[in-house]
Amino acid sequence: MSVLCDMDLYFQVKSFQSFETSLLQELEYEKWLNIFSDDLRYRAPLVSVTDHRAGSLSNSTDLMLYDDSFETLKLRVARAKSKRAWTETPPSRLRYFIDPIEIKEEGDALVVVSNMIIYQTRLQREENLFIGQRTDRIRRAEDQWAVFDRFAVIDRTVLPSKNLTVFF
């Protein structure tokens, strides 16, 4: 059952998300990695047009847009921050709008479902809008939350961007 009505929990989740948003917007990707646990699974499926809603997302053994462990996510961050990564040289300007719509308990963990809008602009006039939904599984680690599973759906079937370089 959704416990969005639990003010304290909602506030904790919201603060955690705001903390993450500020790191992403500042392109502080190395620090951002610290919000994840070592056993992370970080995925974004493909979306297909099918007759029924079920089956429109690619399965775990199918192609996806992202399917990373903590190690490979670290590699992506290292690349994005390296000197000759033209996709971030000059850097993008990013805004994240993350809004929780459901928070529920699952064993020791919390499942947080949020709508998301990511606005990316770079160079003179390039603009990309990635809109979708993010499902996080988070657990308490020492004195802060840690994400151990992130599943983000970008609602487009044909991505309108020349590449996908934003993290979500």
Place this chain on the structure above:
Amino acid sequence: MEISNKERDYLALVQPEQGLVHNKIFTDPDIYQRELENIFATSWLYLGHESQLPNEHDFFTTYMGSDSVIVTRAEGKIRAFLNFCTHRGMKVSRTDKGNAPAFTCPYHGWCFSSKGDLVGVPGYREAYYESLDMGQWGLREVAQLETFGGLIFATWNPNAGSLTDYLGEMAIYLDRVVNRSEGGVEMIAGVQKWEIPVNWKLPAENFLGDSYHVATTHASVMDIGYRTRPKKQGFQISLRGGHGFGSEQDGFGAGKVGSSAYAKYIDDMRAKLATQNNPANQFIPMGHATVFPNMSILDSVKFRMIRMSHPRGPQLTESHAMCFVDKNLAPELKEEIRREFILSFGPSGMFEVEDGEIWAEVSDSIAGHVASKQSFNYQMGLGKEELVADKFGDGLPGRTGWYWSEVNQREYYRQWRSLMEKK
């Protein structure tokens, strides 16, 4: 160079003999329109793989040039049709894939079987007085459809030679991409799709013969150790019909970071195949390739990709990326390949993100007025080509240049020009 809008002098625009290609061919709307007719409506085009249609009535939709097409399996046979109701042109399928014995047009309800036959027309008796010749108004079917190692190709051209003729000198090499393991290949489900604001030929020629860009465009991937720096030993191979491929010696290099079980599998396979008397086995994995006009392949020690650059306008390409594995591969190796592929290619891939970055900026720059009067330089290795047979032996077809050479692009644009010149 001044170019009239009516009569284009393709000999002046495209001069592979001088290593010059005018950049107008990457922006001009009239040239683009002519390509749809002279290139895409005449050539054999890649549609997909048999493993996308395992069951009767399975279908998927894709593009042939700028046209939406439906590929079906009906009575066991693979067929392809224009996704276009013969009454008013509505798309009869609006999904990417599915299973359907029939397609009913949402406009007036004409119904077509998975064989393409018109099998139902609302008002056939009262409105058409039973005089509509249903046999004449089935879905428009491609002129020819053939498969090669499970790869499905089709053409709108009834006069085109066979697929084998079309692939020509490429066939012996392409065979080593899809038929090197018993049972052949299968596609990992799912097609990555994204739009790049660039003419379709730039991605196609990049995969065709551009080993040169790797060290600079993809420098970041080497800086983090995911890929070794190019060994500067390798080759480009150019084939009649505009096809071609190229690779670093012994396959594109994996770095020290990341998984290497598949690289070992490839090594073992090469050792095993050495006993076979097939000179094309020395080109496993193939490297980067393009089958004219817009089907590209990347066959590395990490994964195998087929990649379509569908034309969506003079300066817009819809990329479709698909990942292939040997059918008989252990599940854990398939899983490794799937994840390595997603990490390195496709819209978010650590390599591929940079290609999109560059192509879109090239596209923007050549839209400038003065820039639009310039030619691109394809002079690398001009006059230094050798016969593949002389260099790699055993009567292998094609001409070859060094690892960094634009021999493949020159032949590709020669082929492009010969088709564009045709009335």
